[in-house]
Amino acid sequence: MTQSLAEKYRPENLEAYDPIGGRHPLVIGGETLHDITELVCRPIERKTPKAWWAFFLFSASLLGIFGMSIAYLFWEGTGIWGLNNPVGWGWAIVNFVFWVGIGHAGTLISAILYLFRQKWRTGINRSAEAMTIFAVMCALTFPGIHVGRVWAAYWMFPIPNQMGMWPNFRSPLLWDVFAVSIYGTVSVLFWFTGLIPDLATMRDRSKTKIKRIAYGIFALGWRGSNRHWQHYEVAYMILAGLSTPLVLSVHTIVSFDFAVSQLPGWHTTIFPPYFVAGAIFSGFAMVLTLMIVTRKIFGLENIVTIRHFENMSKIILVTGSIVGYAYGMEFFISWYSGNPYETFTFVNRAFGPYAWAYWIMISCNVITPQIFWFKKARTSIPILFVASIFVNIGMWFERFVITVTSLSRDFLPSSWDYFSPTIWDISCLVGSFGLFFTMFSLFVRFLPQVAMAEVKAVLPEADPHYHPGDAHHAEAEGAH
Amino acid sequence: MAAKNPKPHGLLAQFDTASAIYSACEKIRDDGFKYWDAFTPFPVHGLDKAMGLKRSMLPWIVLVMGLTGASGGMLLQWWVSVKAYPLVISGKPLFSWQAYVPITFELGVLFGALGAVFGMFHLCRIPQHYSPLFKSERFESVTDDKFFIAIEAEDPKFHPEETAQYLESLGATHVEMVEQ
Known part of the structure; x- marks a missing residue:
């Protein structure tokens, strides 16, 4: 793989490199500006494929199950779930943390990689951001429905009311309400800002009046004016700058839900970084799962290249190893602290009644990603797909292990109990996937799933110093 | 209504590459035009400087x-x-x-x-769903792969014929008058 500079810039090898940057091009296949527009818009403009209907109806049925489960939950109360008396927090919180975590990769791609000038992000950031928004929607459902008396859910917000009652701002649960709802709002703002130029493209290409008006309303009259781009780019940069600490704070605050309590296994300072790493880990796995499928179906292989997957699998390897380190460190500290309750909790996690869940978690989260040390695995679509699913399973189990093992065996052995889910726990989890996939399939059908304006901007011909047939440019630059 | 003697909004010139519009913008900036703008499918790096725009507030x-x-x-x-x-x-x-x-x-x-x-x-100043430029059919490709410069009739240095020739000399592949 290693090439000497002289070899790299030899005329016969030059074609593989971007003549301006002297690097491998981000978009392959020699696509031009117009090709990018065509590639991204065609799947939206052509007749609805049958496969889309099949997937959409399947997802919508799962969403229907979600709706019915929630309706029954409202009618009957949280007793329909498998909660018992020490395990008062069950699948609702597990699912909540799982979905919030999924969302974090989208913001990492759209904001943090933007600040780090990782230009390869342009191929995947739009659908990753969409994934974030839908994941946050799924996440927000659970705290909304799990409160028991749903008609009192507005008590979570500081709204003046006839009881003169206000929320307790010292509670991490209230911080969570603010963190996750603001995270959702800012994600939507960021996503919509990115969409404006592409909606204008859809408007200008639309053949029917209805489409023209529908896309036109949301395009806000965008016409690519440089006097607009100037402010737009600053806004985009600022949103990325604001989203970066925001996304780190959100999962930190989610981890406070646990860490601020007094329960062994929860009351640890490692939680914030450990949760953030886990969130990015699971989110990238979900991006991989989705992109592997959509890039194939919509023929976006030249924009979402194997290099994108390789980069993402490297991030999965890093964050997965951080998570593995955190698991080990938790064990070490439980022994090193000399606290018998802490020690018991961790031995109980690995060898107690929930050992099966613990070892699923370890094998999916710690062992599976190690395969990405090998380039063969990082560039093999089947391996990437299977590993990404394993990671998602593992990360769901991580939240299950943290939540349930600590609760089911607390300080007093006489109050111990084993938690098992009911059919309604399962239907709520499966149903939330219905919500997620329904939203995602609507997204890929009606909106440009690749940020066209951003991808165009990273093509070599987008550079004002590029002149067609200017391959010697790179040669000259390489010689310096 | 104004079919007979339409008031011009300005001249719209098409450019085919980012480098062409970049050097054209530098020229127009140096020649002291005031009411003009560049339109691109994506933010062209450094075009703010080429147009002489002030920093965004x-x-x-x-x-x-x-x-x-x-x-x-x-x-x-x-x-x-x-x-x-x-x-x-x-x-x-x-x-x-x-x-x-x-x-x-x-x-x-x-x-x-x-x-x-x-x-x-x-x-x-968005949302602003109307712009005289939308009347030009060519202008639809501004969100696809073409680059445009519009010099408005309000500009003190504007002259229907001379400015059109000027834009062509800057490398425009097509110049048209857009009505108000």
């Missing part, structure tokens, strides 16, 4: 909004916990500000983000 809007959000957030929590609903929880002082930091931060981010998006809308 958006960061100041965001700063003010962010500080408003954060201080408003802290104020809300102080007022609720000390004035409106004073409850002693876990023996903490009523104004236990350390616990109010997360929400203060989150509200700062929320207001900052709202300021960034709506401030950008304000500075760009």
Whole structure:
């Protein structure tokens, strides 16, 4: 793989490199500006494929199950779930943390990689951001429905009311309400800002009046004016700058839900970084799962290249190893602290009644990603797909292990109990996937799933110093 | 109504590459035109400088909004916990500000983000669904792969024929008059 500079810039090898940057091009296949527009818009403009209907109806049925489960939950109360008396927090919180975590990769791609000038992000950031928004929607459902008396859910917000009652701002649960709802709002703002130029493209290409008006309303009259781009780019940069600490704070605050309590296994300072790493880990796995499928179906292989997957699998390897380190460190500290309750909790996690869940978690989260040390695995679509699913399973189990093992065996052995889910726990989890996939399939059908304006901007011909047939440019630059 | 003697909005010139529009913008800037703009499918790197635009003042809007959000957030929590609903929880002082930091931060981010998006809308004067340029059929490709420069008739240096020739000399592949 290693090439000497002289070899790299030899005329016969030059074609593989971007003549301006002297690097491998981000978009392959020699696509031009117009090709990018065509590639991204065609799947939206052509007749609805049958496969889309099949997937959409399947997802919508799962969403229907979600709706019915929630309706029954409202009618009957949280007793329909498998909660018992020490395990008062069950699948609702597990699912909540799982979905919030999924969302974090989208913001990492759209904001943090933007600040780090990782230009390869342009191929995947739009659908990753969409994934974030839908994941946050799924996440927000659970705290909304799990409160028991749903008609009192507005008590979570500081709204003046006839009881003169206000929320307790010292509670991490209230911080969570603010963190996750603001995270959702800012994600939507960021996503919509990115969409404006592409909606204008859809408007200008639309053949029917209805489409023209529908896309036109949301395009806000965008016409690519440089006097607009100037402010737009600053806004985009600022949103990325604001989203970066925001996304780190959100999962930190989610981890406070646990860490601020007094329960062994929860009351640890490692939680914030450990949760953030886990969130990015699971989110990238979900991006991989989705992109592997959509890039194939919509023929976006030249924009979402194997290099994108390789980069993402490297991030999965890093964050997965951080998570593995955190698991080990938790064990070490439980022994090193000399606290018998802490020690018991961790031995109980690995060898107690929930050992099966613990070892699923370890094998999916710690062992599976190690395969990405090998380039063969990082560039093999089947391996990437299977590993990404394993990671998602593992990360769901991580939240299950943290939540349930600590609760089911607390300080007093006489109050111990084993938690098992009911059919309604399962239907709520499966149903939330219905919500997620329904939203995602609507997204890929009606909106440009690749940020066209951003991808165009990273093509070599987008550079004002590029002149067609200017391959010697790179040669000259390489010689310096 | 104005079919006979339409008032011109300005001249619209098409360019085919980013480098062509870049050098054309530098020229127009140096020749002292005032009411003109460049239109591109994506932000062309350095075009702000080539057009001689001043820095965007958006960061100041965001700063003010962010500080408003954060201080408003802290104020809300102080007022609720000390004035409106004073409850002693876990023996903490009523104004236990350390616990109010997360929400203060989150509200700062929320207001900052709202300021960034709506401030950008304000500075760009969007939504504005009408522009005389939309009358040009060619202009539809500005969101695809073509680049345009429009010099408005309002500009003191504007002349229907001379400016058209001028734009062609800058490398425009097509120049047309757009009506108001």
